[in-house]
Amino acid sequence: MLVASIGGLAGVGKTALAVTAGHAAIKAGYFDGSLFIDLHGYDERPVQAGQALEAFLRALGVAHDVIPAAVEERAALYRSELATLAGQGRGLLIVADNASSADQVRLLLPGDGAHRLLITSRHTLATLNARLLDLGVLDPQAAVELLRHALLMADPTDRRATQAGAGHEELASLCGYLPLALHISAALLILEACQTVTELAQELVTAQSRLSFLDDGDRAVCASFDLSYRRLPPDHAELLRLLALNPGPDIGLGAAAVLADRPLPAVRVVLRSLVQAHLLDCVNQRWSMHDLVRDYATELAHGVSNPLQHPVTEGACQEVATEQGRSHRRLLEHYATTAASACARLGVQAAAPTPGDFAGQEEALAWLDDERPNLTGSVTAAADAGHHGIAVHLSVILYDYLTWRGYYDDLISVTTTACRSAHQSGALAAEAGAWNNLGIALSEVSRYEEAFRAYDRALDLFTSLGNDNERGKVFNGIGLALRNSGKPAEALKAHREAVSIQRAADDLREQAAALTNLSLAYQDLEDHAEACAAAEEAASIFQQLGDSANEATALCTAAFALQAWGKPEEARAACRRALTSARLGGNPLVEALTLMTCSQLDDLTAQQQIEYLMQAEAASEQANATELRAEALSGIGKAHTAEGATDQAVTHFLRAQRIFEELGLTEQAAEVSEMIAALQS
Structure with a gap:
């Protein structure tokens, strides 16, 4: 290539690289000399093509009075001088530093193959037919x-x-x-x-x-960024400022369009231009800023920096702040609304998608995974901006997703913020719910003392509100925390209290949920008869409510109680009933989850376990529950390993490993890989 262009963010070292590479190339004998010019492309008065040509012609030894006045004639003489040098067997490296556009350097292109032009620019000069090198920050x-x-x-x-x-x-x-x-x-x-x-x-x-x-x-870093910012068209500069309002490290096209309140195609054009100017990076259709560029854009958004030096009245500042406030709220509402739509696809009883909604669980999870930093950051951003309703509502929306993925640190963070935000806004019921959710999250990471304090706060608030139904839910959570912290007798009391409250409140669904957990507490205390009775009563209530998914869960709980009681035939019968209930609802995800649970019965043969797991794998595939499918495949591999069928075990492990890797679940993939290595050693 005759031309190469080094592009990159201001201050990334483009000029240093060009100079260092040029000296090395000349020292190595690739060139006989060099020409260098700083085009000051981002200054208020950039060097024009005619000025650059005049400087190069003088450097080539052309007398001042011989240099033509017309730019085109200067370009012709420049190429002629270079051709003469080439005819003498001499090649030059021409460095055009700090160009702001392709037009600024187009007339500097050498016309002969003996010479090379090296350009540096804060823009990607895609129209030059040049080798483009993007220079990133250092590792x-x-x-x-x-x-x-x-x-x-x-x-x-x-x-x-x-x-x-x-x-x-x-x-x-x-x-x-x-x-x-x-x-x-x-x-x-x-x-x-x-x-x-x-x-x-x-x-x-x-x-x-x-x-x-x-x-x-x-x-100064700021002054360097100022030069790039000044060259942006007004709508490009506005979007750069607005992007600083995004609460996470990157943003998708849809959110950027909402933030700018402009159509998707128009926003894509501006984003592409900002990437070309190296003020944004784009990876997998997500746009991000370098940390210092984000700081710069944030200062612009808040009026701390004014690189254009235009006089700004107090009224104009207030108008800009008001408009940015609207944009920020619009973005937060977009994240909350879209998250609600995505989380609705996660539940086993999810409703059918509506036009424009997520098609299924896989698509919903992919969006939630991509947007997780933005979603959790939006809770804090909403609270800090005084949008307490959004902060509290979004924390509730995210509960199912964060528990689904096991992101309990995130759940603790957003629910803690929700507690604070609800308290500041005087929303007692919302605050009580947030404290209850915080108790659940803390319990999941074994921070039990903190969990009990959160539950106590929730109980106090619900008691003051006279909401016995919610008090019952809190006691149910307290019971689970007590069980997990090794206090089964106290857990039993809490679950009994939960059942009693929900019976008095005539809430059949919560009563059945508490009975299922009460069964588990009885199992911990080896009171198998009471455990079976509680689970069967829960299953009966769920059947009455037409809730086949939770009926299946209660029957699986009964199955494990029967197994512990020494009644394996009755346990397998309970599992068959659970499967019948699971299939009754026609939801393959419920069926897959029930089959996975049934496969864990202790007295199953390897073949019986494999049969359950193969059905679970098929149901998971039908439900598009890819991670669950991989878990089923891994379970099949373990069962084959137990019966000594090494080849079949490896086959299923490899399928599971591939899925885990495709999902980015590196820990699970590594675990399966270790099992494969052990079998093949």
């Missing part, structure tokens, strides 16, 4: 090495360059691994020889503005 290790090297270059005896510890890594991370920011940080350390790397990192953490801090008097 963490290289960033630390740059810091150390800069300190040693200034003072070879600087002990801070060789000291061990996390200070260098933290400082490099705070600089976003951006070479310009790293060089500025090194300069600040050099200017204050008594300051440690850790102290500078701490100053950067606590600084009101990282961008203002990263200024050594000669160079």
Whole structure:
């Protein structure tokens, strides 16, 4: 290629790379000399093509009075001079630094193959027919090495360059691994020889503005970004500012369109342009900013920075703030509404999808997984912005998804925020529900003392509201926490209280749920007769309600109670009844879950277990429950291993491993891989 263009974010080191590579190429004999010009493409007065050609012609030895006035004639003479050099067997490396567009360098293209043009630009110059090289930030290790090297270059005896510890890594991370920011940080350390790397990192953490801090008097990250921002069309600049309002690290096209309140095609064009300007990155149709660019956009959005230096009245500032507030709320409502639609696809009793809705569980889970940081961040963002209703509602919406995936740390975070937000808004019922959900989440991660405090707070609030039904639900949760913390006798009392309250409230569904858990508490205490009675009563109530999924769950609970009681035939009969109930509802996911539970009976032969699991795998496939299907395949592999059928075990393990890897479930995939390795060793 005659032309190569290095593109990248401001301060990423494009010029340094071009100069270093140029010197190395000349030293290696690839070129006989070089021409260099800084086009100042992002300054207020960029170098025009005619000016660049004049500078190059002078460097080539053309007398001033011979250089034509017309740009086209200068370009022709430039190519002629290069051709003459090529005829003499001489090749030049021509470096056009800091170009802002293809038009700025088009007339500088060498007309002869002996020469090469190397361009640097903050934009991707896709129309030049050039080899395009996008330069990213440094990796963490290289960033630390740059810091150390800069300190040693200034003072070879600087002990801070060789000291061990996390200070260098933290400082490099705070600089976003951006070479310009790293060089500025090194300069600040050099200017204050008594300051440690850790102290500078701490100053950067606590600084009101990282961008203002990263200024050594000669160079400033903010000023560098200003040059890129000034060249943006107004609608592009507006979207960059708005994107800083997104609560997560990246954003999808739909959310960006909602934020901008513009059609999808129009927003895609602007996003593409911002990527071309290296102010955004795009991976898998999701757009993100470098950390320092996000800081910059945030300061723009809040009026901290005004690179255009236009006079702004107080009224205009208020209008902008109001409009941004509307955009922010519109985005938060979009996340809440779409999350509700996605979470509706997760339940075993999910309703049929409506037009524009998620088609099924797989699609819903994929969206929730992609948006999880945005969704959890939206709860905090809504609370901080005073949108308490959105914060509380979204935390409730996310409950099923976060428990489904086991993201209990996230659940604790959003429910804690919901407790605070509901309290601030005086929504006592919502606050009580949030405390109950927090108790459940804390129990799941074995933080039982904190869970009991959360449950107590929920009980107090529901009691003050006179809501006995919800009090019963809290006691049910307390019972589960007591069981899991090794206090079965206390758990039994809590579940009995829950059953009693729900009977008095005449809430059959919650009564049946409490009875199912009461059965488990009886099983812990080896009171098998009472355990079976409670589970059977729960199953009967669920049957009365037409809730075949929970009926199946209660019957599975009865099956395990019967097994522990030494009644294997009755246990298998209960499992068959559970399967009948599961299939009655026509939901393959319920059927698959029930089959997986039935396969765990202790006295099953390997073949009986395999039969259950193969049916579970087929039902999971029908339900598009891919992760559950992989678990069934893994179970089949384990059963084959137990009966010594190594080849069949490996076959099923490999299928499970492939699915786990496709889903990004690395821990499960690694576990299966270990079992395969053990069989093949």
